[in-house]
Amino acid sequence: MKSFLRIIIVTILLTPTAASAATLSTAEFLALEKKWPELAEKSEALRVEGRVASASSKLIKLRNCPLPFRPAGAAFDEKRQPAGRVEITGVLQRRAGELVFVVTELREMPDDAQVYALKQSAIDAGDPADWYDLAAWAEQRGTFYDDRSLLAKATEARRRGLSVERQSAAGDPAGLVALAKKAKGFGLAELEYELLHESLRVRFEQLRADAKSNLRPLIDDIRLLLSGAQQPLDTWPMDVAARYAAEPLAVYNRADETSRPVLDRIFLAEAQLTAIERLADSEGANGDGIADQIMAVLPERRDLAERYREREIAFHLEHITSSTRAEALKLATRLEATDRADEAKRALTKWLAAHEATQRTEGPSGLVVVAEDYVAVLGDKAAAARLLVEALAANPESTTIPDKLRQLGYVKVDGEWITKQEADTRPVEPIVQAMREGRVVLNMSPEQVRKTLGVPDRIARAASTSQIHEAWIYGARSGLVVHFLRYSAREQEKSRVVGVAKLR
Structure with a gap:
């Protein structure tokens, strides 16, 4: 049935009538409005197609066309009141001073949706020009009649044409x-x-x-x-x-x-x-620079920028032993800023260990440099003191190293550098305590007495076959007489205090 209907419609569309005039659309007919009087004088046959706005036995009006269409006879066939789209053949005439279109033939035609379907079926679907021609026809008709459906078909036809071209492009x-x-x-x-x-x-x-x-x-x-x-x-x-x-x-x-x-x-x-x-370094060495570039153009990609910053941190941690002092401190600051103080301390400790190994080749002066860095970088006075003591042992004549130890809060006790706190709590032998207090007690050696009271004003000696007695007299200063006893004339340092008396 559909095939038969299509044949009928195509026949109506393509078969010419007896009249030779080309069919004008309503829009094309309106474009000739200025020539209508001339056409009326010539009684030239015209064929116009369009959509019926209204129809009666004596009058047909086409949409958007002011001209009346009237029957050539008394009236139109009442059994065939036209609706939809029609094709009207006739001539322009003046009747009672009014310009009218006198209808000699009236044919009902397929509507625009049917015409569109037929036109679409006849085109080469692979030729974009055919689609654009179909779209132009639909748009012209849709615009003239304010037909949204036809305008939508025009849009779709253009899409189809663009789709064909898109495949080629x-x-x-x-x-x-x-x-x-x-x-x-x-x-x-x-x-x-x-x-x-x-x-x-x-x-x-x-x-x-x-x-x-x-x-x-x-x-x-x-x-x-x-x-x-x-x-x-x-x-x-x-x-x-x-x-x-x-x-x-x-x-x-x-x-x-x-x-x-x-x-x-x-x-x-x-x-x-x-x-x-x-531009990113494969090991992450320039992670900060990459992160800065990302944040400059893509602030919403902070997550990615932070990953690059972490890559640079990881790079510096991996190469901490070869870092400069400034690089190591910068890394520690970054770690501390992100609540990673323990990691920062480990990194600095590792850097200082490598720094120490390098500076040892410089001798005592290198050890002093590292000691200062232990204090400045980690606040580690114990490590600094260890290195300073080692440096002093290698350079015992130095006067600056002892000063640095004292600045760290260290004191020398019995030939050993210890903290003041340790010195205050360390148990003291009676002789050492007496020396600190400036007293002389039994069993002190001559050297200990000299350190406590100094060199005596004079010394008196008495000897027997087995003993040597000495009396150190401090008359002017303390009024003391210190009595020493030893058993060999050659071993003076084996003398020991056996008595202390006050001069009268």
Whole structure:
């Protein structure tokens, strides 16, 4: 039945009537309005098609046409009141001073939807020009009759034509841009952005494959052509970005107008990160610089920037033993700022150990340098004192090293450098305590007495076959007489105090 109907409609569309006049659309007929009087004088046959606005036995009005269409006889056939689309044949005449179209033949025609379907079935679907011609016809009719359905068909026909051209332009950035301009001219903004996006993606994939390529012109074009690219996001949409990365064209083409600006931004970020990350050191040595570049153009990618900063921290930790003092201190400061004080201390300790090994080759002066660093860097006075004592042992004539030990709070007790706190709590032998207090007690050696009271004013000696007695007399100062006893004339230092008396 449908095939039969189609044959009938095609026959009506394509078979000429007896009259030779070409069929004018209502719009074309209106364009000749200034010539209507002349055509009436010539009684030239006309054929006009259009949509019926109203019809009665004596009058037909076509939509958007002010001219009345009247029957050549007394009346139109009442059994065939026309509706929809008609083709009217006749001539222009003046009746009672009024210009009218006198109808000699009236035919009902397929409506515009049917005509569109027939035209579509007859075109070459692979020829975009055929689609654009069909769209132009539908748009002209749809605009004249304010027919939204027909206008929608015009839009769809243009989409079909662009789709054919798009297949041919695949992989050709310039061809896709040209199509985008055509889509814009057709008022297809959504398709325009699809084509622009596809063209930019093609360029991106080509440039990404070449590590030495310059991505800057492409990045500038993304910012210029994709409206959402320059708008930073509040948070980075990880899931959306992952889906887009997997199927960029499909995801973009499926997205609605509210989602595409986010995809624009994701695409821009992908291009910018590709350019920036090409400069990244494989071991993370320039992580801070990479992070700064990321934050400058993509503030919403703080997560990625922080990963690069962590890579640089890891790099410096790995190479801490070869770092300069400034680099080690900078690293420690960064770690402390992120509540990683223990890690900072371990790093500095490791650096100081390596620093110590290097400075040892410089002798006592190198040990002094490291000792100062232990205090300045870690506040480790014990480690500093250890190195200073070692340096003093290697250079016992130094006067500055003892000063540095004292500045650290160390004192020398019985030939040993210890802290004042340790000295205050260390048990003291009676002889040592007496020496500190300036007293002489039994069993002191001559050296201990000299350290306590100094050199005596005079010495008196008495000897027997087995003993030697000495009396050290401190008359002017303390009025003491210290009595020593020894058993060998040659071993004076074996003398010991056996008595202390006060001069009268």
